[in-house]
Amino acid sequence: MTVAAPPVRRPVITGWASISPYGLGADTLSDGARERRGTRVPVEAEQWGVQARAACLVPDFDPRALLGRKGTRSMDRATGLAVATVGMLIADGVPNGPGTGLVIGTTAGGLNSAWTTTQDMLVGERPFYIDAAKIPYVIMNGTAGHCAIWHGLQGPNTTVAAGGATGLTALNHARRLVVAGRAERVLCGGVEEFSPARYWVESLADPDAVIGEGCAMVVVEDDDGERPALADLVAVEFGVARAGELATALASTVRGALARAGVRADEVWGASPGGSGAIAATAAAVHEEIFGSDAVAAVPPVDLLGDTAAASGAFQLALVLGAARPEHAGRYAVITSADQHGAFACALLRTRGPAEQRGGQR
CATH class of the missing domain: 3.40.47.10 (Thiolase/Chalcone synthase)
Incomplete structure (x- = not known):
């Protein structure tokens, strides 16, 4: 059978x-x-x-x-x-x-x-x-x-x-x-x-x-074609960094996620580094090194909302989706979150265009 x-x-x-x-x-x-x-x-x-x-x-x-x-x-x-x-x-x-x-x-x-x-x-x-x-x-x-x-x-x-x-x-x-x-x-x-x-x-x-x-x-x-989509969820990856090694570990994970998805750094229009204080500064430096300052500036920083702790990654997603424009169709956005204990995560999204969305943002 x-x-x-x-x-x-x-x-x-x-x-x-x-x-x-x-x-x-x-x-x-x-x-x-x-x-x-x-x-x-x-x-x-x-x-x-x-x-x-x-x-x-x-x-x-x-x-x-x-x-x-x-x-x-x-x-x-x-x-x-x-x-x-x-x-x-x-x-x-x-x-x-x-x-x-x-x-x-x-x-x-x-x-x-x-x-x-x-x-x-x-x-x-x-x-x-x-x-x-x-x-x-x-x-x-x-x-x-x-x-x-x-x-x-x-x-x-x-x-x-x-x-x-x-x-x-x-x-x-x-x-x-x-x-x-x-x-x-x-x-x-x-x-x-x-x-x-x-x-x-x-x-x-x-x-x-x-x-x-x-x-x-x-x-x-x-993605069954029944509802308009805003973005494809390409990858979500995680890691843990030892003290003082967040920048190296985060950069390695981000580059690895891009490589496995077949995405070049210049295809990323928006980069959202998370965290707070020194963690946020480290993540921002990693994003700028990989994607450039324009990609980081394209997404509003999550710290505009204060320290939202466990909700910060969800707000980063929302800020990326809210910042996407028609000219970003087919390009990518990267989100990373990290904390003082060394845990971090990375998400890779592909932005849909108006034709692919078959509609608009709800």
Whole structure:
């Protein structure tokens, strides 16, 4: 008996959405980043309970006001950001149901929910005198699970926590789910909130960090010709560098990804180096050495949004997609993310042209 070979699946990105310090929606992010507008605002100590000088906050974000009062009484800020962003994609025509999966990247899930719940157990009259409605948000995968329940996403549901490489790790997991036929499409990205707990944790690592928040999501699906595509997902690769060797290891991985894909450096129109502080400077130098300063300047820097931690790679994807123009059709973009522990990731995208997209950006 002859067994038919399984179909070859080619993952593409067909849409994206975001909630960022520029506001709600993809257009606000693209326009604000293109104009290089700053997003830092003073942090009101009375509202937030911390003495941070500034942060990059989503303006006037209130889950109850945006999503309605039902089901949002105890919803934490990160889950509200993710539910609202996924909702934008569903409203734009992304089908829900059993064929749609979800991959969300985070640093530690609902950190503030865990912080306050632990505090209530320690100082309350009884350890079990806590708000039970907050418990789902204490668990790291609570945000992804709540998004799936809220929007009826019945495909694979995954939470990823991989430090600075989280955004591209989520992208790679989405790619694998699509290629393996485990899902028809996957919504993937990252989310981080500004909260007292996150401020204290981040400030211990870097007292000078300007914390950012938001959520960015892309749609990864098989290129079956049914939906317009924005970019082909050519490669996602990972590595770990020893102390002081990030530049060498990152350059080797980027060049290796290009070589395996048969792509020349002069075919890359946009380069997005990630990371923060010295890590970002090292990554930017690697990108400029390989692709030139024009390619780096073509994509707005992710640090316009502040330190978005696990969501930074997802925002880099969004910034690349938002910066793509018709003249970039058939050319490539490279995204790298790295953190202080030496983990890094590299993604290679091929930008689609208007004819190939069979439509436009959703």
